[in-house]
Amino acid sequence: MFEQLDSLIFRFEELHELLSDPSVIADSDRLRQLTIEEADLSPKVTKIKRYKQVNQEISDAEDMLGETLEADMADMVKMELSELKDEKTRLEEEIKFMMLPEDENDGKNIIMEIRGAAGGDEAQLFAGDLLNMYTRYADSQGWKTEILDANITGIGGYKEVTLMITGNKVYSKLKFENGAHRVQRVPETESQGRVHTSTATVVVMPEAEEVELDLRDEDIRVDIYHASGAGGQHVNKTASAVRLTHIPTNTVVAMQDERSQLKNREKAMKVLRARVYDIIKNEAQSEYDANRKLAVGTGDRSERIRTYNFPQNRVTDHRIGLTIQQLDNILSGKLDEIVDALVLYDQTQKLEELNGPQI
Numbered sequence: 001m002f003e004q005l006d007s008l009i010f011r012f013e014e015l016h017e018l019l020s021d022p023s024v025i026a027d028s029d030r031l032r033q034l035t036i037e038e039a040d041l042s043p044k045v046t047k048i049k050r051y052k053q054v055n056q057e058i059s060d061a062e063d064m065l066g067e068t069l070e071a072d073m074a075d076m077v078k079m080e081l082s083e084l085k086d087e088k089t090r091l092e093e094e095i096k097f098m099m100l101p102e103d104e105n106d107g108k109n110i111i112m113e114i115r116g117a118a119g120g121d122e123a124q125l126f127a128g129d130l131l132n133m134y135t136r137y138a139d140s141q142g143w144k145t146e147i148l149d150a151n152i153t154g155i156g157g158y159k160e161v162t163l164m165i166t167g168n169k170v171y172s173k174l175k176f177e178n179g180a181h182r183v184q185r186v187p188e189t190e191s192q193g194r195v196h197t198s199t200a201t202v203v204v205m206p207e208a209e210e211v212e213l214d215l216r217d218e219d220i221r222v223d224i225y226h227a228s229g230a231g232g233q234h235v236n237k238t239a240s241a242v243r244l245t246h247i248p249t250n251t252v253v254a255m256q257d258e259r260s261q262l263k264n265r266e267k268a269m270k271v272l273r274a275r276v277y278d279i280i281k282n283e284a285q286s287e288y289d290a291n292r293k294l295a296v297g298t299g300d301r302s303e304r305i306r307t308y309n310f311p312q313n314r315v316t317d318h319r320i321g322l323t324i325q326q327l328d329n330i331l332s333g334k335l336d337e338i339v340d341a342l343v344l345y346d347q348t349q350k351l352e353e354l355n356g357p358q359i
Contacts, residue, residue, distance in 0.1 A: 005048045005095070012038065012045045036107065036168070044098050051091045058084045097347050105206035105281070106172035111148070111274040112204050115160040117180065119198025124157030126183045126308075127200040129331055131161055134174070136333025143167030148267045149257055162271060164207070171206045176319075176342040178204050179303045185310035195311060199304070207270070208277035215273060221245040224261060244268045251275050320345045 015038040018024050024031055061081040065074065114131055116124030138145045144166045151159040165174070180199045187196050223243040241256035242264040253275065255268035307316045308327055315330045315338070316323045322341050324330065330338065 005051070008041060009045055009048060012041045015041065039168070040107075044095075047091060047095060047098065051088070051095060054084055054088050054091060058088065096351060103172070103175070105175070107169050108171045108206040109164065109166040110170050110174055110204050110206055111162065111164050111271055112174070112177075112202065113160065113162050114158065114203075115201050116153075116157060117199040117201050119183075119196065121153065121155055121157060122183075122185075122187045122196055123198040123200055124153050124159055125155065125187075126181070126198055127158040127161065128156060129183075130181060130200055130202065131158060131163070133331050133333055133335070134165070134177075135163075137335045138165050138167070138170075138333075140333055140336075141167060141170075141173070143170055147257075148271060149255055164270065166207075171204070173339050173343070174204050175206075176339075176346070177202050177305075179305035182304055182307045183310070184307065203278075205274040205278040206281075208273045215246065215276065219247050220272070221247060222265075240264060242268050244272050246272055246276050249276055249279055251279065317342070 015034055018034055019031070019038065024034060058081065061077050061084065064077050065081070069077065112134065114127045114134075116127040119126070135145050146164045146166075148162045148164055150161040152161075153159060180201050182197060182199045184195055184197050186193055221244070223245070225241050225243065240259055240261045241254065242261060243252065243254040244265075245252045251272060253268045253272045255264040255271070258264045258267065305317065305319055307314075307318065308331070309316070310327065312325070313327045314323060314325050315327050317338060320341060322338065324337060326334075
């Protein structure tokens with residue numbers, strides 16, 4: 001692993017030169033890709049350079065101890081050497097984490113689907129709470145959110161809502177949100193103050209580009225129909241709603257939020273591509289997981305991953321045993337503590353697998 005460090009420094013310096021090349025600057029797609037790569041490498045290279053510097057300082061200090069020194073000077077060098085060795089150990093662990101192989105989708109935008117599940121109206125209201133939570137978290141990360149489709153209930157909840165979140169490494173931070181989220185609270189309609197339990201499900205899918213997933217026209221059935229619901233006369237006059245069916249996987253996406261049939265088709269295609277890609281990815285993941293210890297459960301959509309307990313102001317992530325007594329902050333979008341803990345747990349598991357069984 002540590003033999004790769006010099007190659008990373010070389011690549012980082014190469015990127016500096018490429019980003020000032022006029023031909024690269026003129027190519028917006030390549031410029032964006034190289035800029036993202038440089039931003040990803042920058043903190044790693046900083047840590048690697050410090051690691052190399054610490055190694056050199058350790059070597060220099062050991063050389064000094066081999067010379068004849070006064071007692072006070074020798075003690076000072078020994079103290080410095082001890083501190084340098086401690087720093088080296090710490091840097092080695094940090095670099096090991098940095099050098100772990102990343103999920104190929106970590107740098108991607110996502111399409112997220114949230115649905116009210118068990119619990120009727122209360123489940124659908126909770127789906128709205130989760131939508132608000134993820135939207136605020138995205139804002140705190142400097143990401144952009146766009147609701148692609150929403151089925152809103154009369155009381156302000158969501159039967160289901162599909163949104164796209166774009167930004168830097170969105171998937172890497174939100175990929176562990178897949179699963180069933182359980183809420184325990186007293187509904188506003190509960191006259192006797194009893195706590196009810198409801199659930200909403202969250203699906204996180206990496207955005208799939210056309211170059212990654214070639215959906216053939218002959219595999220997609222397109223149905224055009226009149227939109228239903230709000231929209232006044234437009235609903236009755238214009239066939240703008242679009243339903244796409246990917247025949248090989250029987251994946252269906254319907255979109256009617258836009259007045260334009262073309263815009264609805266574009267949105268539906270984004271979601272369809274993400275769903276089909278997700279199916280293929282999960283099939284491969286299932287096969288991989290059969291041969292390894294699953295670090296954090298991300299495959300089973302019915303898995304209960306987290307409980308939000310209102311009476312105790314508590315959030316518990318059941319996969320890693322993390323409990324936080326700040327439910328109000330979590331629902332307001334302050335997810336960093338949970339996200340960081342899940343990422344760290346996953347990295348630790350991967351590092352243990354990489355190192356192999358301890359003797």
